[in-house]
Amino acid sequence: MNIKDGYPRIGVHYKKMLAHRVAYMDFIGAIPDRAEIDHLCFNKSCVNPQHLEAVSKSENLRRAGAVGLMHCRTRGNGVVAAAVHPD
């Protein structure tokens, strides 16, 4: 609760975040500055933290077009319910 001028305020605005980034932060940890979260399974809708890796942009680009490093069986219904976190 934040009271500046007598009016109590609560957080009502939520950041929209990419679900796989939220999953990474929840299960792995903070995402390093400028890092991108790469899908080792090449399934963009996957939010399985074991399939996510923080990499540099150049590494992410380098991997683009390569064969997926992991096979993903979670297509469409990842194991993590993507949460929307307050600021």
Ligand SMILES: [Zn+2]
């Ligand atoms: Zn996956």
